[in-house]
Amino acid sequence: MSRETVLHSIRRAISERGVRGRFELPARPPAPTYGEGRLERFTERLVTHACSWEAIDTLEQLPDRVMAWLEGKGLPPRFAVAPPLMALPWPEIAERHCDRAGIDESVAVSLAFGGIAESGSLAMYSGPQSPITHNYVPEFHLVALFADDIRDSQEGIWEKVRATGAMPRALNLIAGPSRTGDVEQTIQLGAHGPRQVHVMVVHAKPSTS
Amino acid sequence: MKALPGTFDSRAAVALADPSLQKALKNFKPLFVAKRAAAVAELDGFEQLRETAAAIKDAVLSELDVWLERYAAKVESLGGHVHFASDAAEAREIIREICRKADAKTICKGKSMVSEEIGLNEVLEDDGYKVVETDLGEYIIQLAKEPPSHIIAPAIHKTREQVADLFEQNHPGRPREDSVAGLVNEARHALRERFFQSDVGITGGNFLIAETGTSIIVTNEGNGDLTQTLSRAHVVTSGIERVIPTLDDLSVFLRLLARSATGQDTECYTTLSSGPKRPGDPDGPEEYHVVLVDNGRSKMLAGRFSQMLRCIRCGACMNHCPVYGAVGGHAYGWVYPGPMGSILTPLFNGLAENYDLPNACTLNGRCQSVCPVKIPLTDLIRTMRNEQIKAGLMPASQRRMMAAWGWVARQPGLYRAFEKLGSKMLRLRAGRSGSLSSLPGAGAWTRVRDLPAPSGPTFIDQWKAKGGQS
């Protein structure tokens, strides 16, 4: 069996070189911390990565702000939405669904699991509450994120993931809209994924979540 | 991928005479080097991260079997399948079998150097599958039927006009696009449908995490994510050396990778995948397979080149290599170009068949000064030359020249006399210009640049004049 063959030849190589147990895993340098400046660092990195953002006080304000954003872009009020956001007070004209994104999906509205101040990344935790396709298929991705869920570094997100008790099937870290430099090293946004990512930082976390 | 025909010399000659390639190379190099330097300068403790990353790799490699077993057990506990392949043929068979069982028609691929290494596309296409490369650079070279010429930017050798020509030929019914934005958009439209048709999605795996049974892909385009999320089966292809212990170790490597590869602080998308779709998940692949490829790596682990297994395929070494910068990736003849390729290709494909790769290096050391995992690339290239000589591979003419030089070098008086005579003759021949535009026996050198004539007394004479001992 190949597994045994491969492992056997690895074992033979390790014993030929006599290295087993000779190298210890090193201590890792500490991850960066930002203290009071965490939110500022996060939003500054968002902008560096070509995201736009705005602050909102509560999640209940999200529908109005999403509708205003869509109107500002001249987009129809039709979008995929993460299940936890479905029941917010959306206006009647908001045509929304929370299934996986289809090929013509133009806009998705998601709720992030966390944010990383170090890199301005959004962390999306896949599952019934957060379809992965919403992050990649639409041209416009609007993401709500509780300010409380922003961590200094990736390490903070790993800790937050461990606290849930399991790795999600997919943990997507997203830093800005999709881009490519494959034609003459000229950076072009909107390669395969969203062309624009707009983040809404929610300051008051509901006490139930 | 099959090795390209010819030798490094012959392929380099073609590359030097290709004006489009030369134009493309001139554009790319300063960009990558400057962007990396800026990104590195912005981060405190980059050196410490390099040290740590190298130490993590060495520790894992010294117990690689243990970490791989731990990783595999975790993946399997999540419902994934782990396949070990001893060589390229076995890896191809495993993947063909997965595609057969999935009754696949369309196979989308994210960028995977291992799949290039094992020559996967050719066999899948021969089997009748529609194989679609989805990374824009890979898509371009797939249309051009060419191998990648850089591990991060596979189509770096193509100019915008060449891409426009390719798209015009391959996307019938669409008006020709000439702008970068237009071309990127055109590819987006052409590939969109493919993602949704994909039965099997094949990606690479930048890292594998033993703690969580997770595979990582890092991209800017999002093509890898669409590939693996929309396909019914996701196949991760990875070398056996890619496993690391924990998520926290991953952070060390992620901080190094994007800065070293593209000069970004992070790539746009970093995706951690653990197993197949779970009950209640609205999307994601129903099957999740990891194909761990040995293909000579365990042999590497035993020998003098084991440090090469630290490589995280960032491309920094080639971005900083003056030889790569002059001739591009195809001159190296196989999947892995530049300094890392000059070591890997002879190890994978034979010292004799690739004699000239390590010998094309100038040993200037820039590659190892930027390698994020501190691989002593120039030392390894020197060791490789040594192995070639020990194996009797040095051509007889070179051997005779080296023997003659060695004999003269052991007679200091004679050596100095020759040195003086040589430098005087070169000075005389150069005349007032101080450089030679042609020199018998060195035509290849002087065809593309002038040779500066020695300007004054020899080093030994200067040393003596300054009171040093000889």
Ligand code: SF4
């Ligand atoms: S050898 Fe070092 S610099 Fe070159 S690709 Fe590998 S990790 Fe990057």
